[in-house]
Amino acid sequence: MLGVFDSGFGGLTVLRAIHSRLPDVSTVYLGDNARAPYGTRSHEEIFQFTLDGIRELFRRGCPLVIVACNTSSAQALRQIQRTILPVEFPDRRILGVIRPTAEEIVSMTATGHIGVFATPATVASEAYVHELRHVRGDLAVSQIACPGLVELIESGREQSREAGALAATFCAQLLALDPLVDTVLLGCTHYPLVETFFQKHLGDRRVVSQGTIIANKLVDYLARHSDIAERVARTGSRQYLTTKSDETLSSLASRFYGETVRFETVPLNPAVS
Numbered sequence: 001m002l003g004v005f006d007s008g009f010g011g012l013t014v015l016r017a018i019h020s021r022l023p024d025v026s027t028v029y030l031g032d033n034a035r036a037p038y039g040t041r042s043h044e045e046i047f048q049f050t051l052d053g054i055r056e057l058f059r060r061g062c063p064l065v066i067v068a069c070n071t072s073s074a075q076a077l078r079q080i081q082r083t084i085l086p087v088e089f090p091d092r093r094i095l096g097v098i099r100p101t102a103e104e105i106v107s108m109t110a111t112g113h114i115g116v117f118a119t120p121a122t123v124a125s126e127a128y129v130h131e132l133r134h135v136r137g138d139l140a141v142s143q144i145a146c147p148g149l150v151e152l153i154e155s156g157r158e159q160s161r162e163a164g165a166l167a168a169t170f171c172a173q174l175l176a177l178d179p180l181v182d183t184v185l186l187g188c189t190h191y192p193l194v195e196t197f198f199q200k201h202l203g204d205r206r207v208v209s210q211g212t213i214i215a216n217k218l219v220d221y222l223a224r225h226s227d228i229a230e231r232v233a234r235t236g237s238r239q240y241l242t243t244k245s246d247e248t249l250s251s252l253a254s255r256f257y258g259e260t261v262r263f264e265t266v267p268l269n270p271a272v273s
């Protein structure tokens with residue numbers, strides 16, 4: 001099985017793209033909804049919670065886990081790959097979403113000015129600034145932290161006036177910082193649900209979501225790593241796990257995925273919620 005992890009529902013926007021590109025790949029999704037959002041938490045918490053989620057997916061037999069969360073990718077991925085993986089799971093692999101996204105979006109800008117909307121923790125890590133400049137050194141990268149947005153989206157209020165007002169504020173901040181931006185990344189897997197609000201305030205600038213980018217990169221990865229590809233089952237089975245116990249979760253999740261998905265609750269760490 002391919003494991004897909006996010007702090008909550010956002011990774012479903014990536015999972016949907018993976019399912020449409022690789023429909024026969026067996027997947028297990030884990031959303032840590034009980035402890036979302038991660039984007040306003042400390043590095044230590046994000047690291048530990050991400051590790052809990054990855055360990056659970058490995059325990060369930062996944063040879064490969066996609067961390068479909070920018071915040072976890074920015075704050076925890078590298079450290080887990082370097083310090084935990086070789087010791088605890090030497091034959092497993094973890095992929096994040098920041099480097100693959102950076103590799104793709106550099107070619108989309110004509111002005112060389114890129115904007116990034118992301119959670120406060122992703123912005124603070126400067127991961128996008130480093131990764132984008134690593135691919136193309138002369139890029140101007142402007143980041144805007146978007147506190148409050150994930151909370152609204154995760155609770156089903158993504159179409160609210162409040163969400164629209166926040167998006168308007170963040171767009172105004174970005175354009176004040178750099179009016180030459182022509183490509184704007186939604187650098188949080190929750191944000192595709194408010195893409196229309198962002199696009200409305202960004203005119204003809206290109207607004208980019210990550211789902212298709214990550215799905216295409218996964219196809220390339222599996223083609224280049226046959227050892228992992230052979231261990232990812234292809235029965236088309238799909239399992240959805242969450243750390244939160246709540247009757248309304250499955251219907252909320254359907255808004256991200258586009259069709260009904262049924263969640264099972266698996267407390268990772270019952271002491272923390």
Ligand code: DGL
Pocket residue numbers: 006007008010011036037038039040068069070071072119122150187188189190
């Ligand atoms: N969806 C996640 C991301 O891509 C994080 C949201 C959060 O938990 O703050 O950053």
